[in-house]
Amino acid sequence: MTGSGAPCGACKFLRRKCVRGCVFAPYFCHEQGAAHFAAIHKVFGASNVSKLLAYIPVADRCEAALTISYEAQARLQDPVYGCVSHICSPTADCQSPGTACFA
Numbered sequence: 001m002t003g004s005g006a007p008c009g010a011c012k013f014l015r016r017k018c019v020r021g022c023v024f025a026p027y028f029c030h031e032q033g034a035a036h037f038a039a040i041h042k043v044f045g046a047s048n049v050s051k052l053l054a055y056i057p058v059a060d061r062c063e064a065a066l067t068i069s070y071e072a073q074a075r076l077q078d079p080v081y082g083c084v085s086h087i088c089s090p091t092a093d094c095q096s097p098g099t100a101c102f103a
């Protein structure tokens with residue numbers, strides 16, 4: 001292995017070399033990051049997430065990476081509602097998402 005250290009979690013998962021300036025490196029650590037990224041890759045796809053992060057200002061990327069990770073894990077746990085099931089209270093009427101749910 002070349003480079004200064006271990007690959008980030010995303011590159012570890014993708015089995016690729018983690019280059020300097022890797023868009024994922026600040027947000028996915030070597031150990032836990034790989035597990036988080038596995039969920040993200042399964043739901044959104046690595047290239048989509050890298051493009052998405054690239055569009056977001058650097059200052060906001062940490063939050064974005066966290067919420068994407070959260071969304072991905074929620075979507076794996078609940079393929080139908082994903083994180084919407086967390087947003088809606090259990091008693092909320094989810095028949096018309098986008099109206100009652102988010103009021």
Ligand SMILES: [Zn+2]
Nearest residue numbers: 008011018022
């Ligand atoms: Zn990397």
